[in-house]
Amino acid sequence: MIGLKIEGAEDVARQLGNTGERARKALVKGLFASAMIVRSAAVRGIAKGPKTGNIYTRGKVKHRASAPDEYPAGDTGNLARSLHHEVDPIKLEGRVEASANYAVPLEYKAKSRGGRPFLTRAYTENIERIQLTIQAALFEALAAADRKANRR
Numbered sequence: 001m002i003g004l005k006i007e008g009a010e011d012v013a014r015q016l017g018n019t020g021e022r023a024r025k026a027l028v029k030g031l032f033a034s035a036m037i038v039r040s041a042a043v044r045g046i047a048k049g050p051k052t053g054n055i056y057t058r059g060k061v062k063h064r065a066s067a068p069d070e071y072p073a074g075d076t077g078n079l080a081r082s083l084h085h086e087v088d089p090i091k092l093e094g095r096v097e098a099s100a101n102y103a104v105p106l107e108y109k110a111k112s113r114g115g116r117p118f119l120t121r122a123y124t125e126n127i128e129r130i131q132l133t134i135q136a137a138l139f140e141a142l143a144a145a146d147r148k149a150n151r152r
Helices: 009-015 016-047 104-110 119-125 127-152
Strands: 002-005 055-058 060-066 081-089 094-099
Touching: 009 055, 016 081, 016 094, 016 127, 094 119, 104 119, 119 127
Parallel strands: none
Antiparallel strands: 002 094, 055 060, 081 094
């Protein structure tokens, strides 16, 4: 599981006073979009990322494994289909999880022992985009609050 948590988000909401609830909703929106970015990147990497590992036969099907530093090579699409994302609006945390029974070893085993961290990689490859997404959602909410205040 990969979690996205905005450190200090509750302090920001408290400092914003009356616009705090609007800011909280914006943060939730930004977290949801950010979790979707991570999930989509992981699915894309598993499905379409380069695979340069060994070729072996499983039954009648040839399979090319992924090499270290590549996303896991998918055969059936099960790993990609098992990915889901959610947001806890109280804790201001976004999560991306994989429910496939082999997801945890792939994510956390050493690369030399067959680990292929796909969620961590999807997160780190998109950290700047995630930050911009959350900032944009918050800015949009604050701008709307400012426009509303100026109409009074």
